[in-house]
Amino acid sequence: MEKNISEFIEYMQIEKNASKMTINAYRDDIDHFQSFLQSENVMNWQEVNYGIIRHYLTLLYQDGLSRSSVTRHLSSLRSFYHFLMRESIIEYNPFKQVQLPKAEQALPEFLYEDELQPLFEISDLTVPLGQRNQVIVELLYACGLRVTELIQIKIEDIDFYLDTLYVIGKGNKERYVPFGKKAADILKMYIEDGRELLMKKSDEHNFLLVNQNGKPLTSRGVRYILNKMVDDACMTQNIYPHKLRHTFATHLLNNGADLRSVQELLGHSKLSTTQIYTHVTKDRLSQIYRSAHPRAQITKNRGES
Incomplete structure (x- = not known):
């Protein structure tokens, strides 16, 4: 056997x-x-x-x-x-x-925009590691990357003309993900300043994210950095790399993005994988409805004083 x-x-x-x-x-x-x-x-x-x-x-x-x-x-x-x-x-x-048991479908955890803000304000952008840390949170949230995708990014994968990242996802599936001005600004600062200083301690390589010794950053390293940023910002939420990916998708849908576009941005092979985020947005809409619509709000019974 x-x-x-x-x-x-x-x-x-x-x-x-x-x-x-x-x-x-x-x-x-x-x-x-x-x-x-x-x-x-x-x-x-x-x-x-x-x-x-x-x-x-x-x-x-x-x-x-x-x-x-x-x-x-x-x-x-x-x-x-x-x-x-x-x-x-x-x-x-x-x-x-034997039929496979129907798996539980846990709703993805995400952060509201005001909950997320302290994470973007804690890094000291005058030092190399602060610039790198800002790049990490910008790309995880602005591009919805998996942590394994994040650490694989090389300098040549960044197109500043089109403001896009070339990403290799699960199953070596390739995709291009756009990023905004804030991500572009910190990327340029880090590549031209912080990364150059950190790379003086290491042999030359093209990986974007490096540790304090100039060596390529690992998934474990990213999680450690994120945890420390959360502690430094005195945030009470449990934040991990994939939670920022969930937040990326949820915020896009909440602000009117269509499901197919979000699927492509996330690199999901099946639309059904992306559809779990619609449950989150529907729950949010239900909360808004219950709190705002006169016929949905909880009122006292007429017999009560």
């Missing part, structure tokens, strides 16, 4: 070109299932049937896993069994009989 798992992992690496994170998730899910089978005295993949799978799912829920985590387990095992069928190791895929 272990040999089959190793062959599947190799298949995912070579033929599917899956990321290291994806491969590790598959490996963990399949190893967990294999341990379960051994505890049930099931010694090969062929013996697995619908009843065994249902029992396994019950145990996952009893262990406190969310529906989204259970869905991931099922997806991993379904893909693994599809591979086993392709290699003629098994005759049928019992996971095809």
Whole structure:
């Protein structure tokens, strides 16, 4: 059984070109299932049937896993069994009989404009690291970037003539994202001043964002910087890079942008992924309606004094 798992992992690496994170998730899910089978005295993949799978799912829920985590387990095992069928190791895929549980759809957290403002006022733009920090929050919010996209930006990816960024997103999907005057101003300042000073401590490279030693900034570094900025600004909100991406999308829709345009700006492959933000904007509209419309406001009953 272990040999089959190793062959599947190799298949995912070579033929599917899956990321290291994806491969590790598959490996963990399949190893967990294999341990379960051994505890049930099931010694090969062929013996697995619908009843065994249902029992396994019950145990996952009893262990406190969310529906989204259970869905991931099922997806991993379904893909693994599809591979086993392709290699003629098994005759049928019992996971095809199992419907994926409907995942919870948590609404994305976002910030209102006044809540966000202190984050843009805390950096000292007279020093290199302050300029860099301002670039980070400007690009996360002004362009709705994922943190992994942000750290991959190179100097040549910035077009100041058209005020656009060339971005490589999930699945190496390419897109161009516009940015405004405030982002353009701080980018120029940082590239011409702060970054030049920081790069004196490092070998030459083209990555836009660098640490205090001039080396390319990491995702962890961005999160650390953002947390420190929040603390320095005495903000009470929990702010993380993806929350600024959520805020970017929500503010666009609240101010009249159409869903297709927001989808393109975010780099979503499917419109359904972007549609979750309409729930946020609808909730906001409902709040405005309830607070502003005379027939929607809560009033005292006539019998009350």
